[in-house]
Each structure stands twice: as C-alpha cells, then as structure tokens.
Amino acid sequence: MIFDSHIHTRFSADSDMLAIDALDVAARQGIGLVFTEHIDFDYPGELDFTFAPQEYWRTYEPYRGSSLALGAELGLAPGQTKRDQAFLAQAPFDAVIGSVHLLDGRDLYNASSYEARSQQEVYTQYYTAMADLIREYAFIDVLGHIDYICRYAPYAQPGVHYELFREWIDGVLQALVDTDTVLELNTRRLGDRLAMKELVAVYKRYYELGGRYVTLGSDAHTPEAIGASFALAQDFAAACRLQPVTFFARKMVCL
Numbered sequence: 001m002i003f004d005s006h007i008h009t010r011f012s013a014d015s016d017m018l019a020i021d022a023l024d025v026a027a028r029q030g031i032g033l034v035f036t037e038h039i040d041f042d043y044p045g046e047l048d049f050t051f052a053p054q055e056y057w058r059t060y061e062p063y064r065g066s067s068l069a070l071g072a073e074l075g076l077a078p079g080q081t082k083r084d085q086a087f088l089a090q091a092p093f094d095a096v097i098g099s100v101h102l103l104d105g106r107d108l109y110n111a112s113s114y115e116a117r118s119q120q121e122v123y124t125q126y127y128t129a130m131a132d133l134i135r136e137y138a139f140i141d142v143l144g145h146i147d148y149i150c151r152y153a154p155y156a157q158p159g160v161h162y163e164l165f166r167e168w169i170d171g172v173l174q175a176l177v178d179t180d181t182v183l184e185l186n187t188r189r190l191g192d193r194l195a196m197k198e199l200v201a202v203y204k205r206y207y208e209l210g211g212r213y214v215t216l217g218s219d220a221h222t223p224e225a226i227g228a229s230f231a232l233a234q235d236f237a238a239a240c241r242l243q244p245v246t247f248f249a250r251k252m253v254c255l
C-alpha cells in the first residue's frame with residue numbers, strides 16, 4: 001500500500017481536518033496516511049504551532065494501525081534539539097519529519113523574508129541552514145519539502161535551481177545521506193511541469209550521492225488535497241530509481 005506520509009489534521013494550528021474525513025478519503029484512494037502535526041515552538045506571530053502530545057496520542061491511537069501512523073512535522077531551529085527531543089519523548093511517535101520553515105526566525109511564507117535581498121543571498125542561506133540543521137537534528141526520519149522556499153519566493157524564477165545552487169544543494173543531499181535521513185518528495189508543486197523538471201535534477205543527484213529512499217507527502221491540510229499528484233510522484237520516484245517508504249514506530253518500511 002502506498003502512503004501519504006505528510007498530513008495535517010486539527011492538531012495543527014493551520015488545519016481543521018478531522019481524522020475521520022482524512023481516513024475516509026484515504027480508504028477510497030486505497031492509500032495509507034501518516035499524520036504529521038506541526039510542532040514549531042519558534043514560530044512567530046499569532047498561531048500556536050504546538051500541540052499536546054498525550055492528547056494527540058489518546059485521540060488518534062484507536063485508529064493507528066496498518067493504514068495510519070502518527071507522526072509530527074518538527075520545525076527545525078538552531079540550538080533547540082534538547083527542547084524538541086523532550087517534546088518527542090512524550091509520545092511514541094511513528095515518524096518525525098524535520099522542516100525548515102524559518103530563516104532568521106521569519107517564515108519563508110512571509111514577503112518580509114525576501115525584502116531587499118537577492119535570490120542568490122536568500123537561497124544560499126536557505127540551503128546552508130538546511131544542511132546544518134539536518135546534521136544537528138540527525139535524529140529526524142525525513143526532511144520535509146526541500147522546495148518549501150519555492151512556494152513563496154517572489155522572484156521571477158522561484159524554482160530550486162539545481163544548476164545555480166549545485167554546491168549548496170549538494171551540501172543538503174550529502175547531509176541527508178550522512179545522517180540516514182530520508183528525502184521527502186512533497187507533491188505540492190508536481191502539477192507544475194517546470195517545477196517538476198527542476199526537482200528531478202535534485203532527486204537524481206540524491207541517488208548519485210547514495211540516497212535510495214523517499215517518502216511521498218501531499219502536505220494536505222484539507223481532505224481534497226490528500227494523495228494529490230501521487231501517480232506522478234510514483235513515476236517520479238521510479239525514474240530517479242528511488243524506493244518509496246514510510247515510517248512506523250520510527251522504523252523505515254518499504255512500500
């Protein structure tokens with residue numbers, strides 16, 4: 001069974017999705033899910049991107065099994081591994097995605113992250129921070145959406161740009177291989193042909209450097225987004241010779 005390994009339900013500050021609705025959609029598609037709620041202590045602004053691990057576990061544990069795993073998406077921040085590991089120790093999470101959402105404490109979602117700064121400057125800082133955080137957070141299972149910045153960067157060509165940033169992207173991929181961290185294939189941008197073409201270069205390079213596994217994740221915050229572009233994603237993974245996997249009880253499972 002294929003798994004959508006990146007899903008946000010109502011335990012995430014930016015989602016109202018009910019587990020029952022998510023599970024219903026997944027059952028109709030014949031796929032499994034991993035719930036990965038936001039845990040981001042450093043998130044600036046109004047929304048509280050934290051949740052109570054015991055309550056999460058109590059609420060969803062009855063559904064946990066061969067087609068549902070319970071995980072978290074941890075916002076990575078320099079110098080905070082102790083705090084974050086203490087959080088993760090409060091429930092027997094199945095999977096931990098580590099994600100870079102913030103640069104200098106500001107969400108890349110916000111236009112202020114790019115004000116008066118060149119793409120070269122922001123992107124090299126982004127990839128450098130990501131490589132450093134993967135090594136610092138070597139205990140995470142998966143790196144979430146390597147192309148998060150491309151969703152929001154206000155530049156004419158916001159893609160990952162493997163050729164331009166080869167040195168820095170290779171730093172990220174090497175950190176993944178060195179720490180046995182799996183690279184997620186986030187399906188959010190796969191509908192865009194150019195975005196997909198640029199991502200293929202990154203995932204092929206990941207294979208060249210020794211990476212063998214990917215998780216597939218829609219990053220759904222609503223039922224309609226579950227399993228988005230999954231047929232494309234499976235072809236993508238096969239073309240890059242990467243094996244789709246998921247995690248259960250912090251152990252990798254081949255799909």
Ligand SMILES: [Zn+2]
Nearest residue numbers: 073099144145
């Ligand atoms: Zn994320």
Ligand SMILES: [Zn+2]
Nearest residue numbers: 006008073219
């Ligand atoms: Zn997410």
